[in-house]
Amino acid sequence: MKIALLGYGKMGKTIEKIAIDRGHEIVLKVTDDIESKDLSQVDVAIDFSVPSAAFKNITACFKQQVPVICGTTGWLEQYDEAVELCKTQKAAFLYASNFSIGVNLFFDLNQKLAKLMAPFKDYEIEIEEVHHTQKLDAPSGTAITLAQQVIANSSKENWKLDTAAENEIPIYAKRVDDVPGTHTISYKSEIDSIEITHTAHSRAGFALGAVIAAEWIKDKKGVFSMKEVLSGLS
């Protein structure tokens, strides 16, 4: 498969190694304005760039009919618009806040725990995410997905960074040296605490998931999620 990397930083470089190991070829690397780039030789584009570039990169792929995998976080206010454009232009698009298989299992666990805990109002919920100091967005896309899952399965109505009201979930974003990504959801009462944590030991899991998603989307049209990719693997 001929892959374009949109963004060639920490993730782009990790994806390159894994894609080549799996027999793919990197035919294009984009690290600035995509406007004039010719994608005609590209089977799938993988965007791990910056929040300010993601929407433009994705929609350029739609225009040139190149399926696009997007892992960039921090641009989600334009997600619904991207979905509409993908549909009208009959293109292919998959965004995930986290491509690692472990985190996608953790998402299932989070949903189940939120349902279990919903009747027990003595427990206060909070989410903590820890990432490296170069991260541009806060809270992480993964923490937002975790909060959205709890909101869909409890009486909480929203999430807030740091200070939250009674009906909101507080998300605490910590930045520490080279941490690849750690997410914890805690339920705390006076009597006890229940916590679940996912710890990434490197970026390899994110990159492998993105390459698997690229292999999966290659000849498809539509808007997809990692759930659909992973249901084909289990």
Ligand SMILES: NC(=O)C1=CN([C@@H]2O[C@H](COP(=O)(O)OP(=O)(O)OC[C@H]3O[C@@H](n4cnc5c(N)ncnc54)[C@H](OP(=O)(O)O)[C@@H]3O)[C@@H](O)[C@H]2O)C=CC1
């Ligand atoms: N969904 C997931 O599983 C994961 C998501 N992420 C997300 O992926 C994104 C990238 O992370 P990471 O690799 O660590 O970040 P880096 O800062 O290491 O890399 C960002 C890259 O984007 C490039 N860039 C800047 N402007 C553009 C542009 N207009 N078009 C294309 N590329 C551009 C930068 O180039 P230059 O350096 O020259 O400015 C750099 O190569 C972040 O949003 C992060 O949150 C990260 C890990 C996992």
Ligand SMILES: O=C(O)C1=N[C@H](C(=O)O)C[C@H](O)C1
């Ligand atoms: O910026 C990162 O590094 C990561 N970003 C993603 C996020 O915002 O959730 C995924 C992962 O945690 C690493």
